[in-house]
Amino acid sequence: MSEQPEQSAGGPEDTSPDAGTSPGAEAPERSAWARIGHDLSHPGIGQVLVAVIVCLSSFAVVTQVRSRAVDDPFAGMRRADLVTMLDSLSNSSRQLDSELVELRDTQRQLQSGADSRQAAQKQAAARLAQLEVLSGTVPVEGPGVTIRIDDPNSKVTSDMLLDAVEELRDAGAEAISFNGKVRVVANTWFSAGANSVIVSGTPVSRPFTIRAIGDPHSLEEGARFRGGLVSQVEAAQVGATVTIAPAQRIRIDAVATPAPMTMATPVR
Amino acid sequence: MIAVIGLIIGVVLGLVLNPSMPVALQPYLPIMIMAALDALFGAARAYLGHTFSDKVFVVSFLSNVAIAGLMVWMGDQIGVGAQLSTAVVVVLGIRIFTNMAAIRRALLHV
Known part of the structure; x- marks a missing residue:
């Protein structure tokens, strides 16, 4: 800072008239260090006083430093500042409270929205599964029967197969396939072909294997009732044999490709 | 040497x-500490200037500390405590710098 000459007022001792004077005010340069060394090795009563005061000062400094390290930063603040700070803190606390209420509200809204969306999604998934099975676009498996029709005389006609499908449906069949090649769906059609039966445009050759998924017992009964599939096919003029094998697990891999609806549109 | 021992004893006492x-x-x-530091540096400067006196040192130390504390207390009473403590710190800081400059010149001749 300001470079003042030594004799300018500055130290508390400078102004004292009774300070010990010595001729060495303009002491030789090297004597300062020598004097310090000499005084350090020859302690006097004055140094004890200095030591006591230095001890007090360092004690105070340590106390202050430690109290600052331990205490919270508000301990040294004045009352007005504290009141202002408390005011602003309670203000912001109130703001945050109202914000919290708003956010809780939003959370509740979003949650209920998510719940209803989830319910709708579940419903849609169930409906999708149902429609997929109905329209035959996915492989299905479940309990059912495998009906094998051996027709050595080639007398089984497409009408008989159509009747068989209708009887199986009547007995609760949910999915039907022919020879593992054709899935029977809503728009499946039957016609007679050369040496085979045509189902939805696919020739199905003898012997026929019908797989139907549904309650095995009902399906078997539906096929066996008097005037039904078995009695019709095993009649003397047809001469075919029917083997019905119920199973708890039948897999139908054949799928139908749905044709796009070009004409019919739903009426709302 | 005794002064250094006193310093160490004070630090240890404060810690223990x-x-x-x-x-x-x-x-x-804090203000009292500033005043005490000012007195100590003033004493060191007087010692190097061959004008050191025990009596003056003790009295100036005690009065410095007392006056500094009293001024801040009075400032608190009349409502300018913060400003007055700042003023005291500034004045004592300037004095410490001045004393340090004198000590530096006496010891290092620069």
Whole structure:
């Protein structure tokens, strides 16, 4: 800072008239260090006083430093500042409270929205599964029967197969396939072909294997009732044999490709 | 040498006793420390200038500390405590710098 000459007022001792004077005010340069060394090795009563005061000062400094390290930063603040700070803190606390209420509200809204969306999604998934099975676009498996029709005389006609499908449906069949090649769906059609039966445009050759998924017992009964599939096919003029094998697990891999609806549109 | 021992004893005492400062004294102790430092540097400067006196040192130390504390206390009473403690710190800081400059010149001749 300001470079003042030594004799300018500055130290508390400078102004004292009774300070010990010595001729060495303009002491030789090297004597300062020598004097310090000499005084350090020859302690006097004055140094004890200095030591006591230095001890007090360092004690105070340590106390202050430690109290600052331990205490919270508000301990040294004045009352007005504290009141202002408390005011602003309670203000912001109130703001945050109202914000919290708003956010809780939003959370509740979003949650209920998510719940209803989830319910709708579940419903849609169930409906999708149902429609997929109905329209035959996915492989299905479940309990059912495998009906094998051996027709050595080639007398089984497409009408008989159509009747068989209708009887199986009547007995609760949910999915039907022919020879593992054709899935029977809503728009499946039957016609007679050369040496085979045509189902939805696919020739199905003898012997026929019908797989139907549904309650095995009902399906078997539906096929066996008097005037039904078995009695019709095993009649003397047809001469075919029917083997019905119920199973708890039948897999139908054949799928139908749905044709796009070009004409019919739903009426709302 | 004794002064250095006193310094060490003071630090050790402060660390060991770990005194809890009374709340009423809290705003005044920093100012008192500033005054004590000022007195110590003034003493060192007087010592190097061959004008050191025990009596003056003790009296000036005590009066410096007392006046500094008193000024801040008075400032608190009349409502300008913060400003007055700032003023005291500034004045004592300037004095410490001046004393340090004198000590530096005496010891290092620069």
